[in-house]
Amino acid sequence: MSVLFLYVRNFLFVNVCMMAGDLVLKMAQKLNQLPAGVRIRGNIASGYEKILTRDALQFLADIEREFRPRVKYILACRKEQQKRYDQGELPSFDPATKAIREQEWVCAETPAVLADRRVEITGPVERKMIINALNSGAKVFMSDFEDSLSPTWDNVVRGHINLRDAVNGTIQYEDKARNKIYKLNDKTAVLLVRPRGWHLQEAHIEIDGEPATGPLADFALYFFHNHAAFRSKHGGYGPFFYLPKMQHSREAAIWNAVFEKAQDTFRIPRGSIKATVLIETLPAVFQMHEILYELRQHSAGLNCGRWDYIFSFIKTVRAHPDRLVPDRVQVGMTQHFLKSYAELLIRTCHQRGVHAMGGMAAQIPIKDNPAANDAAFALVKADKLREVKAGHDGTWAAHPGLIKLVTDVFDQNMPQPNQLRMKRTDVNVTEHDLLQMPKGVRTLEALRLNTRVGIQYLEAWLTGTGSVPLYNLMEDAATAEISRVQNWQWIHYNALLNGDPVPVKVTKELFAKVVEEELWRIEREVGSQRFSSGRFQEAAKLFAKQCTTDELDDFLTLEAYNYITTFSPINSARL
Template sequence: GEPCSGGLFDFGLYFFHNVHQLLEIGSGPYFYLPKMESHLEARLWNDAFVMAQDELGIAQGTIKATVLIETILASFELHEILWELKDHSAGLNCGRWDYIFSYIKRFRNHPEFIVPNRDQVTMASPFMDAYSRLVIQTCHKRNVHAMGGMAAFIPIKGDEAANEAAVNKVKNDKIREAKNGHDGTWVAHPGLVQTALDVFNEYMPTPNQITKARTETITAADLIEVPKGTITEEGVRKNINVGILYIESWLRGNGAAAIYNLMEDAATAEISRTQVWQWIQRGAELEDGRKVSYDMVEGFIPSELEKIEAYVGSDAFNNGKFELATELFKKLVATEEFEEFLTLNAYNYI
């Protein structure tokens, strides 16, 4: 055989083996389309959907797909993406963490686009708020659903106060989404589904909010406004720590990992290593005036590995893939030529 697109391969395999049974039980073939940057990609997927339905004698429009808007470029083509998918569109979904990664990545060579500590970039940051509202505005104008983003918090066992704080953060996040006009949302853990349901049942008593039109003007400048904040040693260290933790988990086959009471996926590590790379390349200044350099980052790594060992335990640390994860992280932040995705090279080791 010959190499092919993993996404198209998975779609074809799943559709062929499941479409008839799904229709028999009153469901259907429903898909998420991630990482899209252009309406031309949406056109390609629509062509694939049309061809697959023709090949198996399935009525056109049976397939429904929700596009994750998780790249900065896609936010400039929302109408075009919906148009290309036509009868196969189920709406759009905000993909928060990948969107932040995309923002940093696409503007990485512009010194005026230095992004502060990632903990300071939230859905309340102007560029994130503008993107969320634009997704709602566009979807409702086109009579489709606008899904909110995922709250990454997970229940915290054995610490009632910390758990209550996490639940309240999820609740407040969902209140903001429901009030803005989202038609549904994501959570990272089954234990938080009821929290989200309660909020949406209160603020969205109808099946959706498609009739809620947003009429404000959201400009290109709003979508790319640089978030304000600071870069600190703690921020650099956290990116190193979480970046290595996630890469190690990914190398062991875990694409979603609970890290420090948050459900993380590759986007978290992508933000972490891309920020460190950008800060090094642009000589970004810490709050205390020191410039971020590779030597600084390399100097922080041993103590961060000690923290990681204390966090995961010596057995897991010694039997895991932390040495390889550390080397991969170091290469990613040291290279002058930016790696588009950290997984491209990491695939060679699994």
């Protein structure tokens, strides 16, 4: 290496550092303190170093190294399970775990802070959203790294900053356009956090040359920075979590082991962490007792994740041409298979001494149309009345404007904190009940709506937004997934759609025409400037690919994640 080359290299390095200022030097110092085998591949902006500390990353690395093999195993089990379904099998109760379902046992007692969960609001880990949700009047706020968040690197790390500030009570948000500062009220909702599902990675953190497991990264960073402050506020309990996308109790067993390791590492009593599991896959509904049993020391109950459940229902029976599902707008909770799922969840939870949480009200206030707003609120009220009378202990809402309505319904019908006393021994749900096909018709308009919603949601997701109001509903990844898999199912089996005067067969050619026409409609609705500056064409291409592939992908976001993964060249070297 020549002296001239060394001189030029050093000269350039010094000048770059001087131009970047002290911040870059401080970041470099922080990065040079990374634990062995850990590599940060995402950009390091101001404040990130407070989350990505050496000790926090060491804690994550320890968890990742211990549990990564088990995560890979359960993902392989999912594939094997789906292969059996594709060969004609259907989900069923496992005879090997019959004793767990029939024995008398209960989960550990729910802490007082979680005794009353009648209304829960959900939303992404965005700063303003966190403040508004905690101030909304809901009993619980589920802050989300999963379906309502586009997991860009910046969204994820800033989400951890926001949550740390929320737990510490210091979170504020300045809206300069409105000249308004948002901050927490004296009384706020209890904070729960939903990490990503087992199938997702965090590509911007590498451990021993492999991307970190998304949910382990979410859990480790949040737990490390907040467990002490959280527990000091809630009588020694917490943090509290929602756990998504499980398909089998072996997946719950991993979470239980992660909780035990985290508590043991910081010398916290086992059982301090509490978690509610979303039953949002068809295989999991046959494993509810087993899931609660694995988490019985840490369980806070189960939740009816209705939208993902419908998505999973279609995906699980994808190889069964006799199981074509009607328009998604017709697949409501009064359909027999969904009613059976909800009632079985209530009976199971109350038998085991934990909460049975209801599903999402996706409607949002419609400010410019009073009649439409009244109709939407009437739907929400009827849905929540159904839930509370069935025995649910609480429910979800997607918008602060619904909190009072939903609270009133539960207050009038559930004056006590919960309904654990309602055992629902009258419920006797069979495998046939859970697998009964929903009734309804398939229409071209539904194919169009699925396509329009799917493209617009995916475009928002690619540009960093994971929760999107569309056509007076709050759409997230779950509802986009229903649109995708329903389109795929209809195209794959050339479904007949109700038509006048004759039925219409769904083909790839018809779908291509629908995509083209719906793109035109989207452009008219959002405006040419917004359309041309966005990623609508890219989203349409990706969505169409996902709907027409010969073999259905497990999740839309697996491929889409590659479109939002951005590595920083500054941090790309192994340190």
